[in-house]
Amino acid sequence: KDINMSEDELNTYKEIVYNLPNPVAIICEGKFVYGNNAALNFLCLTKENALYDINPLSLIPEKALPEVQKTAIDILQGGSISNVETVLDLPYCKNIHVKISANFIRFEGKPAIFITIDDITESRKFAANSDLMERRFRTLLNNSPGFYYKCHNDNFWTMIDMSDKCFEITGYKPSEFINNAKLSYESIIFPEDREQIRDKINNAISDKIPFQIEYRIRTKSGHIKYVWEKGIAVYEPGDKDITLEGFIMDVTNLMTALKKSKESDNLKNNLLANLNHEFRTPMNSIMGYAEIISSLSADEKILEFTKGILSSSKRLMATLESILKFSEIVSNTLVVNYEILNIVEVVRNQIRIFEISARKKNIILKNICNTEEIFCNLDRVLIGTIVHNLIDNAIKFTNAGTVTVETSVVKLPDAFELAVIKVKDTGIGISRKYHSIIFEEFKQISEGIGRSFEGSGLGLTIAKKLTEIMNGKLNFDSSPGLGSVFTVSFPIVNYKKSGSEQINTPEIIKNKPEVLIVEDNKSNVLVVKNFLRKIANCDYSLNSRDALAMCQSKKYDIILLDINLGERITGEDVMLEIKKIPANENTPIIAVTGYAMSGDKERLLAKGFSEYISKPFDQESLIKLINKTVEEFC
The missing domain is CATH 3.30.450.20 (PAS domain)
Structure with a gap:
């Protein structure tokens, strides 16, 4: 009204x-x-x-x-x-x-x-979940071996954001760098390295690809450190300025180890054997947390960061694997397990691994073979490494065109036959003056901070030495602009499969097995529990005393036992004590270890372990091993 x-x-x-x-x-x-x-x-x-x-x-x-x-x-x-x-x-x-x-x-x-x-209940839940994911992401960053950064691409690389790990590596707090509050990041970089860094970044921006650089910094305490950086240019919508985002890691210890390793092979091999464990154990947590966060988050920014962390971690582990394999070769500690195998299958499996990376570079990856079976007496892991390194090398140095892997049989006089694998590329090629050094360790045609291609410089060295260890030959022919052809050959053996050789498919686990995790690193415990949360019921112990007590009071289906428990008693000793307990005397025990040198697996299985897995491992690998163990022992 x-x-x-x-x-x-x-x-x-x-x-x-x-x-x-x-x-x-x-x-x-x-x-x-x-x-x-x-x-x-x-x-x-x-x-x-x-x-x-x-x-x-x-x-x-x-x-x-x-x-x-x-x-x-x-x-x-x-x-x-x-x-x-x-x-x-x-x-x-x-x-x-x-x-x-x-x-x-x-x-x-x-x-x-x-x-x-x-x-607003749902929006509050979403905000809470976003806050939780942000905290998890920050925890992941602060427990990683390096620090995240975002900066302007200006003369000073003015920092916009940095994770807390910056303080541990540089001695400066992030707040001292951000907006050049007290000093610029550029100011702690060695003056001799700055120009090459700028060129590397600007070339990457021009080509719209990520950049990877190694350089020296001077910390707040005056110490010199070598760092490895991987980053990418980011173009913000509506903003003409280019920002850089990436990850910086302290590689001083690795560089020092490499320098000393060249001076003394024995010292190098002992040092790398210890680094093997010290790298693998934290990397298991870092990569595991990144994989878990990726599966839980729908935030595109977080997924992008975790993808970068996984990619960088895998590259670091690939470099470490190459160095360790080389140390085993030069120290004559490499264990070769010969078996009669079909190298056509080996080649085919390795090609599958590189299909995505070849596609990203618009390279056509071809597999040519006119037979399904060529048998040789070789080590399955080592021949896989040889083929892997040759294909990786071809793709790395090919910017456009084709990489062809051709497998064939060559007949020699006296009815002698060779299995021949040729890896051809249409890449940059190699000048004849560099042919004499191409198989030398730690060598690339482009070296130093301004090198054009990433990698440790060990791929071809390892391929050459592994081929010779297994009585094969590796040769190559190459010219600048015409590409390269690497040819590896091994003697063929006469062999026919029996009809009983069949592949058994593991059965699906009907009931969740009871699993005990014995691991002194809490982060690794959380990773394993998350990986197995859908297929197993998990208990855990952080020390041997509690583990033995738990085995006295409960029957377990599987025990995951870390070899290095940080105590006087080793995982091997704990395994023997568990087998004395009636309730678990027949329980399969899986050795989990950051020591993954050649012969470790065979030694641990001979001691009495049922299975073996080396760190770092992903969720898929662990679940496959649990399924296999359940099928064989439970």
Whole structure:
């Protein structure tokens, strides 16, 4: 009546309010006297009359009642509230987060409160999950072997954001670098290295590819450190400035180890054997957490970061694997396990590994073979490494065109036959003056900070030495601009498969096995538990004493036992003690270790372990091993 509405206008207004998406209600004399359709749905009511039987105060948590009653009195005296966050206890659910707006009105001539409600429960959950993922991501960064950064691509590489690990590596807090508050990051880089770094970054930006660089910095304490950096240019929408994002890692110890290794092979091999464990154990946590976060998060930024962490970690592990394999070769500790195998299958499996990387560079990867079986007496792992390194080398030095892997049989006089694998590329080729050094260790045609191609410089060295160890030959022919051809050959053996040789498919686990994880590193425990959460029930122990006590009181289906428990007693000793306990004397025990030198697996299996897995491992590898163990022993 006050605004002089016609009956038609009033009905239209009522219909609009009734169909609003947010709940709307009117409270008069302490009771609901009106509720729109959304309000009825919010309270899970089917009839409007049911609303009138609900006491509005019954929806308010008890501890909030005094404040709500005071606010109601204020509104009835002409006040109002807007978007006030509070919590309601509904009949079907407690702790519903809402935003409430309320105004004073008159209903049928009586003072009343007009309320609109916005249910923000889901948005609060999403925000909480986002905060949780952010905390997990920051935890991952701060426990990684390097630090994340984001900076402007200016003369000073002005920092925008850095993770806390920066302090451990440089001695400076991130806040001292950000916006050049006290100094620029450029100022701690060796002056001799700066120009080459700029050239490397600018070339990567021009080609729109990631960059990888190694250089020296001077820390706050004055110490010199070598760091390895991997980054990429980021083009912000609507912003003309280019920012750089990446990861910087302290590789001083690795560089020092490499320098000393060249001076003394024996010292190098002893040092790398210890580094093997020290790298693999933390990398298992880093890569495991990154894989878990990737599976839990839908945030594109976090997925991008975790993908970068996994990629960088895998590259680091590939470099470490190459160095360790080389140390085994030069120290004559490499164990060769000969078996008659089909090298056609070996080649085919290795080609599959490189299909994605070849596709990313628009390289055509061809496999040519006119037979399904060529048998040789070789080590399966070592021949796989040889073929892997040759294909990797071909793709790395080919910017466009084709990489062809051709497997064939060559007949020699006296009916002697050779299995020949040729890896041809249309890459940059190698000048004849460099042919004499191509198989030397730690050598690349481009070397130093400004080198054009990444890698340790050990791939071809390892391929050559492994070929010779197994009585084969590796040759090559190459010319600049015409590409390269690497040819490896081995004697063929006469062999035919028996009809009984079949591949057994593991059965699906019907009941979750009871698994005990014995590991002194809590981070690795959390990774393994997350990896196995869907297929196994996991208990864990951080030391041998508790592990033995748990085995006394419970029968386990599988035990995952770390070899280095940081105690005087080793994992091997614990395994022998467990086998003395009647409840678990026949329980399969899997050796989990960061020591993955040649012969370790055979030694541990001979000691009495049922299976073996080396760190770092991914979820798929661990689950396959658990399934295999269940099939064979449970």
